[in-house]
Amino acid sequence: xxxxxxxxxxxxxxxxxxxxxxxxxxxxxxxxxxxxxxxxxxxxxxxxxxxxxxxxxxxxxxxxxxxxxxxxxxxxxxxxxxxxxxxxxxxxxxxxxxxxxxxxxxxxxxxxxx
Amino acid sequence: xxxxxxxxxxxxxxxxxxxxxxxxxxxxxxxxxxxxxxxxxxxxxxxxxxxxxxxxxxxxxxxxxxxxxxxxxxxxxxxxxxxxxxxxxxxxxxxxxxxxxxxxxxxxxxxxxxx
Numbered sequence: 447x448x449x450x451x452x453x454x455x456x457x458x459x460x461x462x463x464x465x466x467x468x469x470x471x472x473x474x475x476x477x478x479x480x481x482x483x484x485x486x487x488x489x490x491x492x493x494x495x496x497x498x499x500x501x502x503x504x505x506x507x508x509x510x511x512x513x514x515x516x517x518x519x520x521x522x523x524x525x526x527x528x529x530x531x532x533x534x535x536x537x538x539x540x541x542x543x544x545x546x547x548x549x550x551x552x553x554x555x556x557x558x559x560x
Numbered sequence: 561x562x563x564x565x566x567x568x569x570x571x572x573x574x575x576x577x578x579x580x581x582x583x584x585x586x587x588x589x590x591x592x593x594x595x596x597x598x599x600x601x602x603x604x605x606x607x608x609x610x611x612x613x614x615x616x617x618x619x620x621x622x623x624x625x626x627x628x629x630x631x632x633x634x635x636x637x638x639x640x641x642x643x644x645x646x647x648x649x650x651x652x653x654x655x656x657x658x659x660x661x662x663x664x665x666x667x668x669x670x671x672x673x674x675x
Contacts, residue, residue, distance in 0.1 A: 478660045478661045480663060482666075487648075487669075487671065488668055488669070489564075489566075489650055489666035489667050489668045489669050490603070490650070490652075490666040491666070492663050492664075492665065495661075495663050497661045536602055536603075540660040540661075541660030541661070542660065544660065545657055545658050545659065545660055546591060546654055546656065546657050546658065546659065546660055546661075546662050546664070547605065547608070547616070548605070548664060550602035550603060551602065552601075552602060553600070553601070553602050
């Protein structure tokens with residue numbers, strides 16, 4: 447079985463500060479990992495994905511994530527937060543017998559202070 | 561074009577009504593999904609269609625009835641819903657159902673309120 451834990455249901459940063467959203471996964475097979483962002487009353491938008499090609503993955507809107515197998519982590523970072531980054535962020539895992547079924551973490555709400 | 565469209569955007573229905581949600585994609589994807597999302601929670605998978613056949617039903621009550629008329633369209637028929645069914649209903653699609661590496665593209669959702 448696969449699982450995802452997002453540490454911190456709420457994260458608050460100042461505009462211009464580093465954004466770090468934590469994601470740890472559990473998987474018995476090599477995982478595929480995804481970060482999605484959800485703005486209020488909208489669907490989920492794919493930020494980036496890890497599919498074993500490169501451990502440092504660059505996504506849209508200046509976000510990137512690093513796959514660390516030894517730590518079973520896939521943390522999301524952005525060097526400088528913008529007000530427009532305020533949203534809900536979901537980490538998800540798929541793969542193995544689960545096929546394309548996504549197992550989501552509980553989500554982290556990012557708040558950006560002016 | 562990586563767009564998944566959903567109609568309607570908002571829906572209010574009584575417990576005795578019958579209504580349908582519609583989802584469409586033109587990316588040539590062969591897997592389509594329905595999710596239910598409650599406030600402040602991640603999406604919960606309801607159904608998966610692969611090559612227009614129902615592959616996964618996550619023990620969803622029969623008052624929800626999915627339909628995949630063709631490879632681009634996915635419907636969710638609603639009948640005799642309960643107030644606790646009020647939620648955001650999301651549709652998604654991906655190139656395939658197997659493998660695990662195909663990212664899912666989500667539509668904007670239908671906000672359903674059952675009165």
